[in-house]
Amino acid sequence: MHILITGATRGIGAGLAAAYRDMGHDVTGTGRSSGAEVTLDVTQPQDHRAMAAQLAGRTIDLLVCNAGVYLDKGSDLETGYAADLWAQSFAANVIGVFLTIQTLLPNLRAAPAPRIAIISSQMASHTRAPGGSYIYRASKAAALNLGRNLAADLAGEVAVGIYHPGWVQTDMGGGSADITVDEAVAGLVDRFAALSHETTGCFETWDGRAHAY
Numbered sequence: 505m506h507i508l509i510t511g512a513t514r515g516i517g518a519g520l521a522a523a524y525r526d527m528g529h530d531v532t533g534t535g536r537s538s539g540a541e542v543t544l545d546v547t548q549p550q551d552h553r554a555m556a557a558q559l560a561g562r563t564i565d566l567l568v569c570n571a572g573v574y575l576d577k578g579s580d581l582e583t584g585y586a587a588d589l590w591a592q593s594f595a596a597n598v599i600g601v602f603l604t605i606q607t608l609l610p611n612l613r614a615a616p617a618p619r620i621a622i623i624s625s626q627m628a629s630h631t632r633a634p635g636g637s638y639i640y641r642a643s644k645a646a647a648l649n650l651g652r653n654l655a656a657d658l659a660g661e662v663a664v665g666i667y668h669p670g671w672v673q674t675d676m677g678g679g680s681a682d683i684t685v686d687e688a689v690a691g692l693v694d695r696f697a698a699l700s701h702e703t704t705g706c707f708e709t710w711d712g713r714a715h716a717y
Contacts, residue, residue: 509568
């Protein structure tokens with residue numbers, strides 16, 4: 505199985521890439537650094553064009569849209585949340601997801617049972633609204649909405665799932681987060697394996713619970 509993972513040079517993305525390689529799968533990891541198999545800044549259309557050329561003719565069985573940013577962590581309501589943070593966050597967390605999927609649709613459609621996994625967050629859910637992190641919450645809610653609509657448009661062709669990876673001990677999640685990268689990865693691998701045309705459009709947690717929208 506050929507799996508492409510965006511944001512695969514650190515954190516959850518790196519963990520997923522390592523796990524799938526250990527399972528014997530062909531993994532293409534993308535990242536902004538030169539250490540990735542495919543250099544990709546998901547906000548840059550020219551990078552997507554270069555990726556399309558590099559992967560032309562290769563099928564992709566599973567696309568994991570993992571790359572994302574959390575730029576407003578700790579921002580103050582009265583003085584924070586600058587306009588450029590909104591633009592940068594939506595460029596990475598929403599537009600970047602869409603451009604990646606749009607770019608790689610030919611590769612996905614060439615696979616026998618293609619799947620797309622979008623990493624969102626429980627912070628996307630309107631049922632979890634304790635305040636704060638307005639930009640991150642809004643961008644992840646938009647990614648959730650994007651995934652749900654893609655599932656409708658690609659029904660019968662490509663299965664699409666949206667996932668909360670847990671509060672994970674990464675640079676983004678922090679050292680006091682609930683679970684390790686290995687725990688998150690093990691759960692997500694199981695979730696992606698279960699994704700099918702019957703479950704397309706699902707919003708699930710890393711440990712298999714259906715999440716409220």
